[in-house]
Amino acid sequence: MDIxxxxxxxxxxxxxxVNILVKEGDTVSSGQTILELENEKAVAPVPATAGGVxxxxxxxxxxxxxxxxxxxxxxxxxxxxxxxxPPASKPAAEQQRALPPQPASPTPAPAPVPATxxxxxxxxxxxxxxxxxxxxxxxPSIRRMARELGIDLRRVRGSExxxxxxxxxLRAYIENLQRLAFAPRPAAAVAAAAVAAPSVxxxxxxxxxxxxxxxxxTRKPLTALRQTIARRMQASWHTVPRVxxxxxxxxxxxxxxxxxxxxxxxxxxxxxxxxxxILKAVAATLKKHPLFNASLDAAANEIxxxxxxxxxxxxxxxxxxxxxxxxxxxxxxxxxxxxxVAELAEKARERKVSLDxxxxxxxxxxxxxxxxGAHFTPIINLPEVAILGLGRSALKPVVREDKIVPRLMxxxxxxxxxxxxxxxxxxxxxVDLVQALEKFAEAELKLS
Amino acid sequence: MEPIKTQIVVIGAxxxxxxxxxxxxxxxxxxxxxxxxxxxxxxxxxxxCIPSKAFLNVSHQIEEARESGERGVVFSTPTIDLDKLRAWxxxxxxxxxxxxxxxxxxxxxQVIYGRAYFEDSTTLxxxxxxxxxxxxxxxxxxxxxxxxxLPKAFDLGNPRIMTSTEALExxxxxxxxxxxxxxYIGMELGTVYATLGSKVVVVEAADSILGGADPDLIRPVLxxxxxxxxxxxxxxxxxxxxxxxxxxxxxxxxxDGAKEELYxxxxxxxxxxxxxxxxxxxxxxxxxxxxxxxxxxxxxxxxDPNICAIGDIAGGVMLAHKAAREARxxxxxxxxxxxxxxxxxxxxxxFTNPEVAWCGLTEGExxxxxxxxxxxxxPWSASGRALTFGxxxxxxxxxxxxxxxxxxxxxxxxxxxxxLISEGVLAxxxxxxxxxLAETVHPHPTLSETFMESAEVFFGExxxxxxxxxxxx
Numbered sequence: 066m067d068i069x070x071x072x073x074x075x076x077x078x079x080x081x082x083v084n085i086l087v088k089e090g091d092t093v094s095s096g097q098t099i100l101e102l103e104n105e106k107a108v109a110p111v112p113a114t115a116g117g118v119x120x121x122x123x124x125x126x127x128x129x130x131x132x133x134x135x136x137x138x139x140x141x142x143x144x145x146x147x148x149x150x151p152p153a154s155k156p157a158a159e160q161q162r163a164l165p166p167q168p169a170s171p172t173p174a175p176a177p178v179p180a181t182x183x184x185x186x187x188x189x190x191x192x193x194x195x196x197x198x199x200x201x202x203x204x205p206s207i208r209r210m211a212r213e214l215g216i217d218l219r220r221v222r223g224s225e226x227x228x229x230x231x232x233x234x235l236r237a238y239i240e241n242l243q244r245l246a247f248a249p250r251p252a253a254a255v256a257a258a259a260v261a262a263p264s265v266x267x268x269x270x271x272x273x274x275x276x277x278x279x280x281x282x283t284r285k286p287l288t289a290l291r292q293t294i295a296r297r298m299q300a301s302w303h304t305v306p307r308v309x310x311x312x313x314x315x316x317x318x319x320x321x322x323x324x325x326x327x328x329x330x331x332x333x334x335x336x337x338x339x340x341x342x343i344l345k346a347v348a349a350t351l352k353k354h355p356l357f358n359a360s361l362d363a364a365a366n367e368i369x370x371x372x373x374x375x376x377x378x379x380x381x382x383x384x385x386x387x388x389x390x391x392x393x394x395x396x397x398x399x400x401x402x403x404x405x406v407a408e409l410a411e412k413a414r415e416r417k418v419s420l421d422x423x424x425x426x427x428x429x430x431x432x433x434x435x436x437x438g439a440h441f442t443p444i445i446n447l448p449e450v451a452i453l454g455l456g457r458s459a460l461k462p463v464v465r466e467d468k469i470v471p472r473l474m475x476x477x478x479x480x481x482x483x484x485x486x487x488x489x490x491x492x493x494x495x496v497d498l499v500q501a502l503e504k505f506a507e508a509e510l511k512l513s
Numbered sequence: 514m515e516p517i518k519t520q521i522v523v524i525g526a527x528x529x530x531x532x533x534x535x536x537x538x539x540x541x542x543x544x545x546x547x548x549x550x551x552x553x554x555x556x557x558x559x560x561x562c563i564p565s566k567a568f569l570n571v572s573h574q575i576e577e578a579r580e581s582g583e584r585g586v587v588f589s590t591p592t593i594d595l596d597k598l599r600a601w602x603x604x605x606x607x608x609x610x611x612x613x614x615x616x617x618x619x620x621x622x623q624v625i626y627g628r629a630y631f632e633d634s635t636t637l638x639x640x641x642x643x644x645x646x647x648x649x650x651x652x653x654x655x656x657x658x659x660x661x662x663l664p665k666a667f668d669l670g671n672p673r674i675m676t677s678t679e680a681l682e683x684x685x686x687x688x689x690x691x692x693x694x695x696x697y698i699g700m701e702l703g704t705v706y707a708t709l710g711s712k713v714v715v716v717e718a719a720d721s722i723l724g725g726a727d728p729d730l731i732r733p734v735l736x737x738x739x740x741x742x743x744x745x746x747x748x749x750x751x752x753x754x755x756x757x758x759x760x761x762x763x764x765x766x767x768x769d770g771a772k773e774e775l776y777x778x779x780x781x782x783x784x785x786x787x788x789x790x791x792x793x794x795x796x797x798x799x800x801x802x803x804x805x806x807x808x809x810x811x812x813x814x815x816x817d818p819n820i821c822a823i824g825d826i827a828g829g830v831m832l833a834h835k836a837a838r839e840a841r842x843x844x845x846x847x848x849x850x851x852x853x854x855x856x857x858x859x860x861x862x863x864f865t866n867p868e869v870a871w872c873g874l875t876e877g878e879x880x881x882x883x884x885x886x887x888x889x890x891x892p893w894s895a896s897g898r899a900l901t902f903g904x905x906x907x908x909x910x911x912x913x914x915x916x917x918x919x920x921x922x923x924x925x926x927x928x929x930x931x932x933l934i935s936e937g938v939l940a941x942x943x944x945x946x947x948x949x950l951a952e953t954v955h956p957h958p959t960l961s962e963t964f965m966e967s968a969e970v971f972f973g974e975x976x977x978x979x980x981x982x983x984x985x986x
Contacts, residue, residue, distance in 0.1 A: 071916060133916060200857045202919050202944025212851040227919035227946035 067123075067135040068099065068114050072228070079131035080104035081289055082124050087137065091119045099137060102130065103289045103384075115139060127286060132228070203230040211235060290385045301447045306483040309442040310491045314502040316458055317473040326510045333400060333512065339458075340378075341402035343430065345509060346501035347453060348374045348394040351428060354494045358427045360448040361485050368485065377426035377446060378406070380413055381436075388446060389418050390426040399510055434458060439476040451481040451491075453498075475502070516647035519545045521847065522637055523654045524629045524792070527555020529824030529836030530656030531613050536844040538620040545648060546622050547629045547639055552606070553613040556658055557833040559606055560678040565701055567602045568681070569864050572708040576866060580903060593709060595683055602681075629657075631793035634819050638793075652819055652847050655799070655807060656836065657792060659785040659825035667693075667781050671756050674779045677702060686710050687777035689743075691763055693751050695722030697863040699782035700734065703742060704866050706780075712743040714776075716765065718750050725861070726869055727876045729890070730926040733906040734865045741866070754779065787826050802828065811853040812846035813839050821846065835859050858922075858941040862931040867906055870934035873922035873941040874912050886922075887915045889947070891967035893927050895977040898958040904928045909963035911937075911947060913971060918946045929960060936964055947971045 080102035087099045098110035117139030124136055201218040203211070207230055211218045214235075221238045223230035276282045287295070316339070323337055330337040351358040351374050360369040374395045377388040389412070391405050412418045429446045432455040443454040456476035463472045477498070481491050523534040526548035534546040552559055578588040617624050627641035637648040661676035672679070673687075677698050686709045692699045695717030707713045715722070715738070722738070722745065723731050738745050749767040756762075760775040787805045794801065798817035800808045806828030813821045821843040824836030838856060845852035858872035879886045893899040893907030907927020914921050923937025940950055951968035955961045969975035 069916060200855070202917070204943045205855075208855055209852075212853065212855075215851070223944075225944075226948055227914070227917040227944060229919070229944040229946070 066115060066117070066139050068137050068139060070102075070111060070130050070132050070134050070136055071114055072132050079129065080109070081286075082126050082128045082130060083288070085122060085124070085126060087119050087122065089119050089122060093117065093119060093137075093139070100124070111136065113137075201230055202228050207232060207235060214239070288384060294385055297447070298444055301444050304447065305445050307442075307445060307480050308483050308488065308491065310479040310481070310488075310495050311440050312477050312479075312495045312499055314475045314477055314499045315463065315472045316475045316502055319502055319505050320458075320473055322505060322507060322510055326512075329512055330400065330403060335400065335403040335407055337399075337403055337510075338406065339434075340406050340432065341399050342505060342510075343432070343455070343502070344376055344378075344391065344394050344402055344406075345399060346498065346505060347376060347428065347430060349501050350494060350498040352395060353497055354490065356486055356490060357451045357481070357494055359450060359485065360427075361450060361482065371427050373427065375425050375427050377423075377429035377449070378409065379429060379431040380409070382413060387413065387418060387423065388426065388429060389413070389422045390424065392425070398513075400512060428452070430455065434475070440478050442478060443480050445480055445482055450485050451479060451494075454478040454480065514645075514647070516636065516649045517545065518649045519543050519623075520651045521545075521654065521844075522547065522648050522650040522652075523656060524637070525549075525555060525656035525658055525788075525824070525826075526553040526613070526624070527656060527658050527824060527836065528557045528833035529658075529840045530555065530654070531617070532837045533654045533656060533823060533840035533843055534622045535616065535620055536841050537847070538622045540844065540848060544620075544622045545650075546617060546624045547637070548624065548626055549628045551626060552610040553617070553624070554606070554610045555656075556660070558609050558613075560681050562833055563606060563609060564602050564681045565677075565698075565705070566864060567605055568598075568683070568705040569701060571598065572705045573866065575708045584903065593686070595686065599683060629792060631796045634797045634817050650819070652821065654813075654840075654843050655792075655794075655815075655820060655822040655826055656824045656840070657788040657826050659787050659831055661698075661782065662784045662786045663781055664783065667751070667754050667779075669754065669756060671761065673756075673759075673761050673777065674754065674781060676781055680706075680780050683709075685778075688712060689776045689778075690714070691716065691761070691774075691776040691779045692782060693779065694782040694784070695719075695745070695747070696782060696784070697723060697861075697865075699780065700738070700863060700865045702780060702782065703738070707741045713741075714744045714746065714774075715742060716746045716749040716751060716767075718748070720747055722747070723863055723865075723869065725875070725877075726863070726871060727910075727924055729876075729908060729910070730869050730871060730924050733867050733908070733926050734863070734869060736906065737866050785825065785831055787828075789826060804828075811842075811855070813843040813854065814846055830859060830861065832859065832861065856942065858938045860934045860938045862934060864931060867904065867927045868930035869924075869926045870930040870937075871922065871924040872934055872938045873920070875922055875924065876912060879912060879921075884921075885915060887913045887971070889913060889967045889971035891963045891970050891975065891978065893960075893963060895966070895975075896958075896960065896963055897977075898960050898962070899927065901958070902928065907960075907963070909933075909967045911950070911964075911967050911971060913947050918948060918971075920945050920947060920950065923964075925963075927960070933960055933964075936961060940964075 082100055083103045084101040086101070087093055093099060093113045094116040095114065096112050099113045100111050102109050102111050119137050120140040121138040123138060124130055130136065199219070201221070202223055203218055208218060216235065216238065218230055221230050221234055224234050225231050319342055320339070323339060323342060327337045355370050358371055358374060362369050373393060375390045375392045376394045377390050380387045380389060389409050391402065391409065394402065397405070412422070426446065426449060428449055429452045431443045431452060433441065434455050434457045437457045439456040441454050441456065443452045445452050454477065458473050458475040460471045461474045462469045463474065465472070479491060479495050520542045521537045522545045523530045524547045526546050531546060531553060534544045537544045550559065557563060575591055578591065581588060614624065625639055625641060625646060627639040627646065630638045630640070632638050635649060637650060637653065639646040639648065661678060663676055667674055680702050686706070688711065690706050690711040690713050692703050692713060692715045695715050699715055700722055703713045703715050721728065721731060723734065735745070746767060749765055751763055752766040752771065753764040754761055757775060760777060761779050763774050763776055763779065765772045765774070789801055789805045789807060797820055799820055799822070800816040802808055807815055807822040807826050809815055809822050809827045813823050813827065815822050823839035823843050825831040827839065829835065839854060842852050842854050860870060860872040863869040874884065874886065876886070876888060888910055890908060890910040893909070894905040896905070899905045899907055904927065907930070908925070910924045911920055912922035912924070913919065920940045923934065923941060925933050925937065947968045950964055951972065953965065955965040966975045966977055970978060
């Protein structure tokens with residue numbers, strides 16, 4: 066019997082095979098993960114829907130597969146496990162939680178990937194057409210409309226139960242077609258469109274260049290995650306009039322505090338790094354400057370102020386950038402934050418960061434300190450309005466009370482959306498942030 | 514005489530033809546409707562669906578009165594006044610045909626009674642009682658239907674050998690009636706004659722009756738037939754028939770060798786053939802298949818750009834409701850709309866006792882085509898409503914795509930299955946999932962609950978049945 070790609074949940078109707086965990090001759094049991102599939106948002110394990118001996122693996126790494134496609138063929142005669150299907154509604158919920166690629170400690174990354182629920186990437190609404198003769202699941206009224214519009218419904222991805230196509234699916238499909246049709250526009254037009262609809266992925270790449278003319282090349286397909294990063298970075302770049310503010314913070318005292326309290330935290334089972342201290346300082350500064358914790362609702366001409374402070378932490382992983390979110394930073398103790406950061410690192414290593422873990426951020430921190438480098442200009446993680454980039458701290462000669470003294474200096478940059486934030490506000494924010502870092506209250510570190 | 518000019522002419526006033534004529538008139542076209550019989554409505558109304566259901570209703574009444582004794586309500590044995598019964602049936606037909614004529618008149622559809630003959634692709638000649646009429650048309654819709662097949666070997670010119678047309682006149686209640694062909698017509702009429710008092714024998718060449726329906730749906734009908742009919746003989750063919758005085762001598766070719774028997778009447782119900790002959794189709798570009806059905810695309814267009822064909826003559830399942838849908842599609846195609854026959858489910862109903870109805874994919878089809886399905890069954894023995902009228906010999910089942918949980922087909926056998934199936938048709942046509950059905954509130958106590966319960970059976974959580982297995986395979 067064949068094992069086909071089951072429906073794994075919203076946004077998981079298709080994807081690219083990134084890892085095959087079984088080979089011919091292997092015995093698999095129902096529910097066992099047979100391969101891993103990457104889509105725009107995540108890497109999801111695909112469970113076997115039946116047990117048996119693998120007679121043939123029908124896909125290879127890099128293949129694009131969609132729901133219903135045959136993945137492996139089992140030798141029915143050698144069935145090793147009962148061929149029962151898992152309850153169809155359950156795996157969806159469970160699998161969806163699985164997430165990101167190869168491990169990585171929450172080390173710095175150059176720029177963030179949006180963690181916010183953007184518009185469903187339109188491409189996912191397209192699918193390999195159903196075979197001829199297979200009727201798409203759609204009401205007669207929708208079928209008629211599709212016919213009138215000349216749309217082949219077998220190419221439209223249905224969002225309802227059982228893949229049923231409803232009006233909104235048809236509309237999304239058409240919008241996508243239109244977008245593709247108008248893709249190669251002049252840059253100005255693209256930018257204008259992007260301003261109008263911030264999450265609209267921008268145009269197609271320029272025409273293909275034959276690089277082999279100048280020497281040997283190797284081509285590798287972009288992973289879905291990389292495509293998502295590219296699309297979102299481009300959207301941000303086209304949408305946001307970005308200004309970057311540079312500064313340095315003297316973190317000598319902060320680092321001394323960290324060293325002083327580290328053993329106490331160690332006893333509580335967690336390692337005290339600079340990251341939770343920085344999170345805390347940023348949260349305090351955001352409280353004083355709520356505009357930096359806001360979003361711009363261009364459609365309504367309103368500023369959305371958020372009463373919560375959820376900080377995105379850019380994480381560099383082997384597969385690419387991920388931005389999990391630490392919630393309610395202002396309300397948590399340093400011990401709690403330390404544990405949160407550690408847990409995040411663990412989750413990233415075990416590929417367990419879920420979509421939900423990456424949603425709802427209000428401000429992002431991209432810390433390259435662990436790798437090196439000084440100032441850099443990060444890109445804003447829409448729909449947030451500002452991002453903080455941190456470089457590697459280094460001992461530098463600075464003047465204190467007319468004397469040159471060595472101090473531990475951390476380079477920092479604040480990139481902000483000038484549509485909402487003016488230069489004066491940004492300068493004041495930066496000053497306050499530097500203050501918060503330099504005059505960090507020891508009381509905050511005390512364990513109760 | 515000058516030919517009449519019209520935009521659209523429809524040949525045949527059955528459920529396809531009159532629906533097409535009315536739809537065209539409603540869109541503002543000048544329409545002529547031609548009918549060769551003296552009454553509108555076609556086979557369905559005059560010698561098919563409607564009269565057979567009238568008689569079947571009587572048949573069910575007789576059965577119910579008989580069964581009622583078990584519940585303590587005893588009726589005396591009914592006496593049957595055939596003339597009155599026939600007159601009652603005819604009054605229904607007159608009323609319906611009159612209604613169609615009135616609707617045609619109100620819409621300004623001109624009705625011409627006469628035989629139509631294509632002179633060429635744009636000209637139709639009509640032979641009426643008052644002479645010839647010529648029609649010049651822009652578009653013609655052929656809806657001439659079908660008639661019962663009467664193989665040459667059985668066509669002895671003896672009125673005791675009947676087709677469904679004659680059988681529905683019920684000239685007499687024969688003592689011994691042979692029905693050749695166990696399809697829906699044979700089984701329905703067998704039920705009528707058996708309850709009126711005939712000893713009915715049904716012979717069927719195939720392994721079982723009601724070809725096309727799944728065996729589990731047929732079983733209750735078989736059980737009824739075993740009781741009500743004298744005999745049901747599958748895998749049996751009629752080799753020869755001859756007149757023997759007031760009887761018909763029939764020679765059978767069965768599993769246990771040849772056999773001769775005498776019958777008072779014989780009903781031949783071995784299928785239907787298209788009415789494509791003698792209407793001048795050869796003078797047009799219309800093409801027909803080897804069986805004589807007109808070849809059409811899914812917009813009901815024939816090889817002749819001026820001519821569409823709908824209903825039985827266009828092949829496929831020969832059912833009135835399919836013809837009526839095709840009628841609308843033909844008109845929309847003529848107007849130039851983006852239309853096509855894309856129905857997923859065309860329901861089939863057999864008005865036997867109990868009724869059988871199904872739509873979409875059957876289990877048999879799924880098996881033949883290698884489509885993986887799961888089947889959820891809800892037996893009516895667990896339905897309170899079925900118990901209240903003493904008919905628990907029913908079954909509701911869903912044929913489901915295991916991956917998407919979409920309902921691909923629905924089957925029902927039991928009292929009123931013909932009325933019940935529509936919910937299944939809607940579910941299949943809308944692309945509904947089992948979950949949709951399970952989470953739709955159904956009124957209690959009704960038979961419609963069996964749909965909801967069979968959906969619950971699929972998830973192994975039906976209230977009124979207990980199953981350890983989540984799903985029946």
